[in-house]
Amino acid sequence: MKISLNWLRDFVDLPRGIDPATLAEQITLKIVEVEGFEREADAFEKMVVGEVVNIEKHPNADRLSVCKVEAGCSFLDSRFRGNDREGGVIEVVCGGKNLREGMLVAVALPGSKVKWHGEGELVELKEAEVRGVKSYGMICAGSEIGLDDLQARQPVVGEGPQILDISFTRAKPGTPLASALGKDDVIFEISNVSISNRPDLWSHIGFARELSVLLNKPLRLPKVSNEELRMKNKGELKVIIQARDLCPRYIGALVERVQTKATPAWMQQRLLAVGQRPINPLVDISNYVMLEMGQPVHIFDESRIRNHESGRVEIVVRRARKGEKMKTLDGVVRQLDDDMLVIADAEKPLAIAGVMGGEDSGVDEKTNSIIIECATFEPVSIRKTSATLGLETDAAQRFEKSLDPNLPGYAVARVLQLIKECGTAPAALSVKAVVDVHVPIRAPKPIVVPFDFIGRRLGAPVPQEKAKKILQGLGFIVRGTAKIWKVTPPSWRATRDISLPEDVVEEIGRHLDYNAIPDALPSFPVTPPVLERPQQLERAFKRFLAGAGFYEV
Structure with a gap:
C-alpha cells in the first residue's frame, strides 16, 4: 500500500525538512514495515517549465519544427545561452502538432532521463543535432516523462504527436517541473503483510494517528457534519437486509441535484501519487475517502435503479441466487453462487458486496442523482468471494480485515462534504433520504492491565504518565487506579486486533522504542525437574530393553 x-x-x-529515510526507519521500528520510499521529484530532475516564444518550420524536415523556448536562465548550463539564447531562451527541435506560441511545456534538459516516444527504458538526454539543427533539450509528451494520465485528459489537436500542455499551471518559465506540477511528494510503500491485522492502517488517517504519537504532535481529523444523516426518510429509499450475518450495517443516502464538472486537480494529484487512476468526480471522491479513512464507499446512479412504478429506490442486501450472473465495472460477466453477498434491487444484483460494483448501475459524468452506499460486511465472506472470483480489489482488501462498524456514518458525511466542495452548485445539492440499518453495535470491552505487568513483560520499568499518554494518543481510554488499569481499545482496534493485556503492552512497548530496553537473558532455575511416576517407569523400561539388546526406532 502507498x-x-x-x-x-x-x-x-x-x-518540512523531515528526512524520508529517517522517518521510514522510525515507522518500521515502531509501527509497521516500510518496504521503500520514492521522491516524486527525482523522476523530474533537470526538467523545467518552458514557454514557447517562437515556432518555425524545420529547414530540412517537413514534420519537425524549430522552437525557441524560454526555459529560465538560472536553470540552464552557461553553454546553452548567448547570442540569440540570452535570457534563457533555447532552441529545441520538436515534432508536436499541438504546439503554439505562448504554450507552457515540459522541457527536459541534457542530463535528464526520458523515454523516447514513451517506449522502452529511460535514457539520458544529451545535446543533439537533428537534421542539421542543434537541439538543446526536448519538449516532452506526457508518455515520455511518466505523465500519461495527465496527457490523456487533454484534447487532441490535429493529427500526429501531441505535446503535454501545462499552461494550466501558470508557472514561471524555468520553474522546476516537479514544483510546477506539485510532484514534490514522498510516497512510502508499506508492506501489506505487516498491516494484515491492522484495519486502521489501511488509511492515511490511521498512519497520521500513529505519527502524531511518534512525533508528539496533535492529530487533526476532517471536520464533518452529521446533521444530514439524522434526517427522516420519507419513503424515497428502502433498504432491506436479508443476510444480517454477512452485513451487520448498511447506510444508504439518496442525494439529488449533484452537479460535478471535473475532479479538482489537487484530488487527482493525490490519487495519482498513491497509484489510483482518476475516473470521474464521483468515483474519485469515493476512492479518496477510502484512502483517507480506510472505509470503502460505493456510489450508484439512482436513475438506473429507481423503480419507476413505485417511485422509490429499493436496496436489497442478500445472498446471490444459484446461477445468477452480473457484469462488473471491469466489463467482465461474473458467475455468482449462493455463498456470495450481493447488493440488489427488486429484480437483479447491482454489485458484488464489498468487492466491485456492477456496470449497469455505475456513475458517470452525466449522473446527477445518486445512492451513496457505506456498509460493514462479514470479513470471511468477502475474502472467500474475492478468492472465488479471482477479483482482488482495494475495497475487498479492507473489508476482509474487519473494519470499524462505527466508520460508515463518518465516511458518508465526508463523501457529502467533498461532493459539495467539488460541485459546481453546492447550494443546490439535496439529501433526500438517509437509511441506516444495523444490528446492535457492541462497545469495546475494557481490558484489565495491572501496571506492574507492563514493566515485567517489557523487561524494564515504564514511566506511568508516558505509558498513559501513548495509549491515549492512539485512541485508548485509560481508567482505574495507579496499580490496576482498565484499558478500553478504540473501536477501530477492537475488531480483531486488541483483546489481551499483552496487546496493550505491545502498544506501549513499540512507541517507547524496543531498542531502549536493556538486553538481558531470562532467568530460570537450573535444578532438574522432578520426574513423575509415569516418566520414571518409561525410562526404566527403555533401559531394560536396551540392556536386552533391543534398539529404539
Missing part, C-alpha cells in the same frame, strides 16, 4: 507524505500533513504537522 502512503503520501503530503496527504499525511493534512492531519499532523510534520517538519
Whole structure:
C-alpha cells in the first residue's frame, strides 16, 4: 500500500525538512514495515517549465519544427545561452502538432532521463543535432516523462504527436517541473503483510494517528457534519437486509441535484501519487475517502435503479441466487453462487458486496442523482468471494480485515462534504433520504492491565504518565487506579486486533522504542525437574530393553 507524505500533513504537522529515510526507519521500528520510499521529484530532475516564444518550420524536415523556448536562465548550463539564447531562451527541435506560441511545456534538459516516444527504458538526454539543427533539450509528451494520465485528459489537436500542455499551471518559465506540477511528494510503500491485522492502517488517517504519537504532535481529523444523516426518510429509499450475518450495517443516502464538472486537480494529484487512476468526480471522491479513512464507499446512479412504478429506490442486501450472473465495472460477466453477498434491487444484483460494483448501475459524468452506499460486511465472506472470483480489489482488501462498524456514518458525511466542495452548485445539492440499518453495535470491552505487568513483560520499568499518554494518543481510554488499569481499545482496534493485556503492552512497548530496553537473558532455575511416576517407569523400561539388546526406532 502507498502512503503520501503530503496527504499525511493534512492531519499532523510534520517538519518540512523531515528526512524520508529517517522517518521510514522510525515507522518500521515502531509501527509497521516500510518496504521503500520514492521522491516524486527525482523522476523530474533537470526538467523545467518552458514557454514557447517562437515556432518555425524545420529547414530540412517537413514534420519537425524549430522552437525557441524560454526555459529560465538560472536553470540552464552557461553553454546553452548567448547570442540569440540570452535570457534563457533555447532552441529545441520538436515534432508536436499541438504546439503554439505562448504554450507552457515540459522541457527536459541534457542530463535528464526520458523515454523516447514513451517506449522502452529511460535514457539520458544529451545535446543533439537533428537534421542539421542543434537541439538543446526536448519538449516532452506526457508518455515520455511518466505523465500519461495527465496527457490523456487533454484534447487532441490535429493529427500526429501531441505535446503535454501545462499552461494550466501558470508557472514561471524555468520553474522546476516537479514544483510546477506539485510532484514534490514522498510516497512510502508499506508492506501489506505487516498491516494484515491492522484495519486502521489501511488509511492515511490511521498512519497520521500513529505519527502524531511518534512525533508528539496533535492529530487533526476532517471536520464533518452529521446533521444530514439524522434526517427522516420519507419513503424515497428502502433498504432491506436479508443476510444480517454477512452485513451487520448498511447506510444508504439518496442525494439529488449533484452537479460535478471535473475532479479538482489537487484530488487527482493525490490519487495519482498513491497509484489510483482518476475516473470521474464521483468515483474519485469515493476512492479518496477510502484512502483517507480506510472505509470503502460505493456510489450508484439512482436513475438506473429507481423503480419507476413505485417511485422509490429499493436496496436489497442478500445472498446471490444459484446461477445468477452480473457484469462488473471491469466489463467482465461474473458467475455468482449462493455463498456470495450481493447488493440488489427488486429484480437483479447491482454489485458484488464489498468487492466491485456492477456496470449497469455505475456513475458517470452525466449522473446527477445518486445512492451513496457505506456498509460493514462479514470479513470471511468477502475474502472467500474475492478468492472465488479471482477479483482482488482495494475495497475487498479492507473489508476482509474487519473494519470499524462505527466508520460508515463518518465516511458518508465526508463523501457529502467533498461532493459539495467539488460541485459546481453546492447550494443546490439535496439529501433526500438517509437509511441506516444495523444490528446492535457492541462497545469495546475494557481490558484489565495491572501496571506492574507492563514493566515485567517489557523487561524494564515504564514511566506511568508516558505509558498513559501513548495509549491515549492512539485512541485508548485509560481508567482505574495507579496499580490496576482498565484499558478500553478504540473501536477501530477492537475488531480483531486488541483483546489481551499483552496487546496493550505491545502498544506501549513499540512507541517507547524496543531498542531502549536493556538486553538481558531470562532467568530460570537450573535444578532438574522432578520426574513423575509415569516418566520414571518409561525410562526404566527403555533401559531394560536396551540392556536386552533391543534398539529404539
